[in-house]
Amino acid sequence: MLSDFYDAFLGYKNKGKKRNIFIVLCFALIIFAINSFNNTVLNLSVVPFMYFLLAVVGFSGNIYKKIFGTFIGMVVLMGTELIVVGALSITSQQLIESSMMYEPSAIRLTVIVKIITLMVFAVIKQFVTKEGTNMDGATFMLYMVLPLSSIGIMFSIAFCNIDFGNVTLAKYCLAIFCILLMAGNGTAFYAYNRYAKLCMEREINKRTVLMQEMELENYKKINQANDKYMELLHNSNHYMRTVYGLLEQDNKDEAINIMDSVLTEYEEGELIEYSTNSILNTILSEYYDKSKTNHIEFNIFVEPGFNIECVESKDLVAMVSNLISNAYEAALKSDEKKIKVQMYMQNDGSFIIIKIENSFSGEIVRQGDRLLTTKKDGNIHGVGIESVEKVAEKYDGWVSTSWGNKSFRTMLVLNNSYVV
Template sequence: MDIILKWITYIVLSAAETWIGYRLFNTYLTRNSVRQTYYWLGVVCYFSFQMLSYVNESPMFSTAGYYFLFSAIIAIVFFSDSLQNKITIASLFVIMNYACKTAVTAVAIAWGEQILPTGLENYRIVMDSWSQMMACLLFVLSLWGTICIRKLRLNKQNLLYAAISYLFPVTVMISVSILSQKNVGVGPVNSIKIFYLYTSVLLFSASISLFYLLEKNILLDMSGEKSAVMEELLSLQRRHYERLDVSQREVQSLRHDIKNHMRCLYALLDGGHNSEAQYYIKELYYDNKALKGVNYSGNIVIDSILSNGLANIEQNGIDLKCSIIVPPVLNVADVDLCILFGNLIDNAVEACGRITALGERKFIVLNVNIKKDYLFIDIANSFTGEVKKQNNIYKTVKIDERYCGIGLFNIQTIVEKYNGEFSASHSENVFNVSVMLSLLPVK
């Protein structure tokens, strides 16, 4: 019976620590396009490694290097963030784990719950089942605390975020210190207890530092991405104004020659040369791009993105139907509009571009309007029929999965920011994306 209970404990502990790693990594990092099957294989391998360390009753710190190696490999292989953030989260996971284990060990020694073997070398203790369970529980609480603290920043509760960021780990360290003061004395046992107490304080301090480093790195990445989007948006607007200037010049030139064109058309029609007149009108239309126009809505941000993204679709044989009815100014940040429309248009154009079958129609239908206090965006496009879904969520099949340095994941972030909804669907050869954003002030 004792052996069965021990194995159950090992399985529970291994599963719990694997879940903690899964939760921590997926909270701070973004999954890449590696197949889900390989991802779960990596999770199973980590669980197996945890089981092996428990079954072998590995002493404290003896497997720390392997823990970090496994964590770093998982972060590097299965997530798309910067290498610095991947290494930081792997380090945070391992150090926080050992901070909890050393803290519980110090308390267990003070309360006489941890049996110390004779001839202890390098202070490496094999934790008993009770201590391991308590360390795992403390690890879960620490993870929960970091996630709650992060949510405060995301919700812009900066003062409470700063206070709890210090209060939470300090409370843990003070609690450990008070609990470990029981049975204070002298001798080897007390020395070992003090060693683990100070080690836990040092590791918790390192965890705090890594947590702040990770948060700052994420904020810097977000700031850099927004700067890149703004630079791209300014470039789009410059190109849009250049097209408007060319269009205005062509209109002026057309006005100058309009009498000559009308006289020529009148002569062709009067002489019964209808086909020649039609050909003349067609040539006049295609030679004067100003007649096609580059304005879509009157909103300079949307028009800049569309005029750039849809500039060459006719040359690529793509039919465009566009209906945009929005005011010149929207209660949506320019950066968010750039990310949103940039990704939607870029995806639609590239999906049409992958159609190579002769005679197959290429088209994009874009409808944008406002109903009450919501902005509705609906875009449908032809595509090859190839889709990639992961956890019932559509994934891009583009070679380059990022637009202005920001991936499709951030479209969903924007939708959540504006309390909206996002949906995607497809039929045999039509892909449709619908987005709804609230135009009420974001709290």
């Protein structure tokens, strides 16, 4: 339990499970050897040092964090024993009369102490483990029903003066099932932790695949642009000769038409790198192309040095795609058909600002805190912004909206965690 607490509080130095198990077992044997001397002074002086040495050898983190972790571990281990002993000493005579001094009863007492210790460590771990691996409050309370009921059962057995007489088999069965009950308590928490880690790994894999897909899409656009440039360069000699011939014939209008079409092809084949983030480039390029196809005026400004690397790929796609998609859908149905996107840093890079302004037709109304539109295909802005707000909270951010004069404005502000 202590090593599991260290793992949550500090983290193993080495990811190899066999090596970590070997280290923990070695220290367990050393502490067992120390306890076998039955010397209180030796235990109180050497065992805490061994716990600290375990933190130093097997776990990462600075020395102060290891000292603090050892101190917390010792308080939990020793404190739970003192609490149980203090509680049971009130009825010590009853415990003696009910065979608490015999081996099965001693095992029951040990099991009770260890389950309480497990519970205390579990509570502390809720506050020190990383987000995504610890339980939410409701789930944690449900899991706590098992150890609480186990302790209640064991205390009831201890205080009910149950006398098994000479039925030795019943005593040993009780001891065995007490041990299994304690193991069940521990297994329940470890099962959840294992499940949470698997979910976290699956989420990381999804984000990796998503990022690769976005990067692949960006590379495809780059290749398409390069192919188009190569084709234009190949044909440029023919264009120049044709234009030269038309000018010799004083056919300026036809020559200008050809040059305009060539310049248009160059512009269409151009791939703009808006920022150093390939995912952001892909999203902006996609909606820029769609806007151009549907005759929407799409102006994009990304400040040089704009840095959004602190935002995870999945969250970046969710926020930016939602906001620009909403703006695109609204502008497509509007009369003016305009979208303006601005991305920049503020307060020496402490905040990431994304402003989006788009034209819209129809009246926007509220339903509680949610935005709606009076058009039949409503919810243009409401659903998307609600989703973005939930993701923005993860980065200590917020979303604000305003509208007027057939223009809808959205501003997303995120805290840049990369700034120290």
